[in-house]
Amino acid sequence: MGVDDGGPALNRQVETPTDDNETQQENPDSVSDGEYSDETAAWLARTMGGQLENSSIALSNDQYDQARSVLGDDYDKRLEQYVEVAGDTSSDTDDTAAREFEAAGENQRNLTNEVQRYRQQYAAYQTARERGNEREARVTARAMERTASNISDRSKKLNQNLDRIENATSVDLSSGQTEINETTANITATQAVIREETLVGTTLTVQAIDSTASFSDPGTVSGQIQTENGSVVADEAVELRIENRTRTVQTDSSGVFETQYRPRSARLGSQSVRVEYVPDADSVYLSDNATFAIDVQQVTPDVTSEIAPETVGYGDRLNATASVTVELRGVDEVPVEFAIGDTVVARTTTGSNGTATETIRLPASINDGDRQVVARIPYENRAIAGAQSETPVVVVMTRTDLSVNASRTAEGVLVRGQLQTGAGDPVAGRPVRLQVGAGGTQLVETDRDGSFQTVLEDLQNNESVTVTATYEEPTSNLGNATATTTLVAGSGGGNPPVGPDENPATGFVNGIIGYSWLPIFGGGAVLAVIVAAWFVVSRGRRSRTTDSAVPAGETAASMTGPDQTGAQPDATTPTFEDRAETSLASENYDAAAMVAYTAVHDELAVENGIDEGATHWELLQRSQEHGVPEERMTDIETVVEAFETAAFAPTSVDPARAEAAVERARKIKSNGDS
Structure with a gap:
């Protein structure tokens, strides 16, 4: 049976959007203080809308590089300008439009990548069929199922973006939506033919035999796998994915199987649990999924832990082991945190025997003194209850050495130096405070070699001045350190540093890092x-x-x-x-x-x-x-x-x-x- 190549019937050329509005030539970079902001926002919206439509047309013509380049740097620049101008417009909808333009650009780029991947897969599928390689054809057809599904999902999201842009602006994006829908429909139709040629659809049904399930008392689940023509997947070892865990079960002559559901991370109470039939990559069968309902109950595990050695300092290895069991049965694949005080030093998961082991390098952020290493399961309202174990550890203070060197440049005072432990190991990621004379201070962060480098303002011009570097963190296991160097009047370079390191710091990695305390990314x-x-x-x-x-x-x-x-x-x-x-x-x-x-x-x-x-x-x-x-x-x-x-x-x-x-x-x- 012949199939379409997945390409569109249209072959339009990419056009440059134009309009007769005199503000089209307005340079957004020159607009300030809200002047002409409404007109500028409208022009930017039309420009980006035209770019989105041109990308859709290029995609329909299989011009993938063109479809991507149309939404390249210029689109991103226009979007940045639109976001800036939107804050000055008289309409609140411009802010909404800005978010949708950003999402539309991302979805259009991803759609382009997926369509290109699909057509490449289709070419490989045709080649496999022509050579009589049915196994390769099935593997490729299955991959195409996934890609076609992604294209459908991405197309829906992109259409939503374009609808919202039209609602928030005066831009008409119907032409672009037509191109997107035709491209998607073409691929959907092509995949339907391939599915008919090469693969066999299945129907999975599942039901819980027991009304409740817990880790200590799992629930029994029964199911059946049928094919689309009414036969069954009989007497086969098949793979099921229940939530995020996979297992192999055996079907009988009727395609029926039984398995157990032993919850770990599932939330408590009545839950709808998803089960997916996962055929082999070269199987003729397509996957299917279904759900069963069951009441998830909680059990509290026993958590024990060990650490070695009992005394550690900065950068030392701390070997930590936690064991999680329920009625002597190891609980596998649950998260375990190792924390010292308020600092989480490692996160991992338990293995098949319920044990988690981590080798931790003691960070600087933990204060010295008698501390507790806490091994805990960070769960709340889950099938496995949150529980923890504590083991004492002594954190000792580690001496630090600080060196600093300075020289005058056209930009100011170039200051560089290094923070090390007394044993000569670099100390990375720590704040060092710098000061030139009686001027203001600036914090810099040491890099992976313990080095720092920055330029400070030279308020003393060419007068003699002392440059001071200080490392001091109240809650740390690293000792404080200070180093100074003197810039001589009229000198272009600094004297050797005064401090533990009598040699000027040389060969430091360039790259100025301004140190500041930032909120955690993304909320x-x-x-x-x-x-x-x-x-x-x-x-x-x-x-x-x-x-x-x-x-x-x-x-x-x-x-x-x-x-x-x-x-x-x-x-x-x-x-x-x-x-x-x-x-x-x-x-x-x-x-x-x-x-x-x-x-x-x-x-x-x-x-x-x-x-x-x-x-x-x-x-x-x-x-x-x-x-x-x-x-x-x-x-x-x-x-x-x-x-x-x-x-x-x-x-x-x-x-x-x-x-x-x-x-x-x-x-x-x-x-x-x-």
């Missing part, structure tokens, strides 16, 4: 109460290539990039692309999200010097503190949110979010490698 008050999924990278004293923790289910050999000795991975080691594509092809969306996060975490840790044990949300915060652009922060947030759902949410990552996380990870890695 910290909300994020703080989310039951999160976590990934921790233990910080070595000199580089991030040592002592990296690996998330549950991963091995060190599976990580991409240099190994822990700095050597490149073996040629047979799967790359990020390999692992991501394998996970997506097998419809293991949780694994795809985990792979995407691991790649992004590694990239950002190297790029921004985030070498302290950081949770995924802290990774966002520290990336923002290091000045990562807003667009990239949005990409990182997409990956992080998918990762959180994959690791601990009661439900799995949906295909669109997993695809988006992998796509954003590709983008982040590509920018990092360029």
Whole structure:
């Protein structure tokens, strides 16, 4: 049976929007104090609306690069101008339109990527069919199912954006919507033909045999898998995904199976639990999902913990182990936090035997003295109750040495230096206060080498002046330190520093980092109460290539990039692309999200010097503190949110979010490698 190639019947050329309004030529950069703001906003809205429509036309003509470039830097610039002007207009709807223009641009770009991917997959499918490779055709057809579904979802969201823009502005976007709908309808029709040719639809039915379920007393669930022609998937070992956990069950001659539901992260009370039939990647069968209702009840686990050694200082290894059991049965795949005082030093998950182990580098933020290491399950109103165990530890103070050097430049006084422990190890990510003479002070943050560098105002001009650097944190296990150096009158360079290090600080990494205390990225008050999924990278004293923790289910050999000795991975080691594509092809969306996060975490840790044990949300915060652009922060947030759902949410990552996380990870890695 022949099929359409998924392309549109239209072949219109991309046009440049024009109108006769004299404000079309108004330069938004020259408009100030609200002058002509309404007219400028209208012109910007028409311009961006035209760009959205032109992108849709280019997409319908298979001009993918053109469709993306139309929404490139110029669109982003116009959007920034629109956001600025919207604050000065007489209408409140402009603020709404600004948000929709931003979302529409993102959805249009993603739709372009998905459509291009679909047509590439379609070409591969045709080739496999022509060669008689039915297995490859089925694998590709299944991947196309996922892509076609993503296109449908993205198209709906984009149409919503365009409807809201039309409601909030005078811009007519109907032509663009027509192009989008025709492109989507064409792909939907093409996929229906492919599904008929190659795949067999299924129907999954499930029901709870028991009325209640808990971890200690699981509920029995029965189900059946039928095909669309009325037959059954009989006498087969099939994979089911219940919430975010997969298992293999055996169907009988009637396609019926039984399994147990043992809740962990599910909320209490009557719950609708999702079950998905997950065929093999090369199976002829399509997946299906259904739900069953059951009353989830709570059990309180026993939590025990051990740590070693009993005395630690800054940067020392602290080996922490927690065991979570219910009636002597290990509780697997539940989150565990290790905290000292108010500081969470590690987050991980229990393994198959209910044990979680972390090697922690003691951070500077924990005060010295007698402390308690708390191992806790951060759950509330879940099937597994929140519980904790405490183990004492003694945190000792570590002496620090500070060096500083200064010289006069045309811009002011160039100050640089380094913060180290008494043993000579660099101290990263700590605030150092700088002062020139009796002038004001400025805080800078040490980088991964413990170095800092900035330019201060020279109020004394060419007079002799003392430059002082001070490290002092009241709640820290690092001792205070001060260093000074003197700039001689008329001198262009500083004298050797006065302090523990008698040699001028040289060879420091450039890059001025203004130190400030920032709120947690993305609504910290909300994020703080989310039951999160976590990934921790233990910080070595000199580089991030040592002592990296690996998330549950991963091995060190599976990580991409240099190994822990700095050597490149073996040629047979799967790359990020390999692992991501394998996970997506097998419809293991949780694994795809985990792979995407691991790649992004590694990239950002190297790029921004985030070498302290950081949770995924802290990774966002520290990336923002290091000045990562807003667009990239949005990409990182997409990956992080998918990762959180994959690791601990009661439900799995949906295909669109997993695809988006992998796509954003590709983008982040590509920018990092360029």
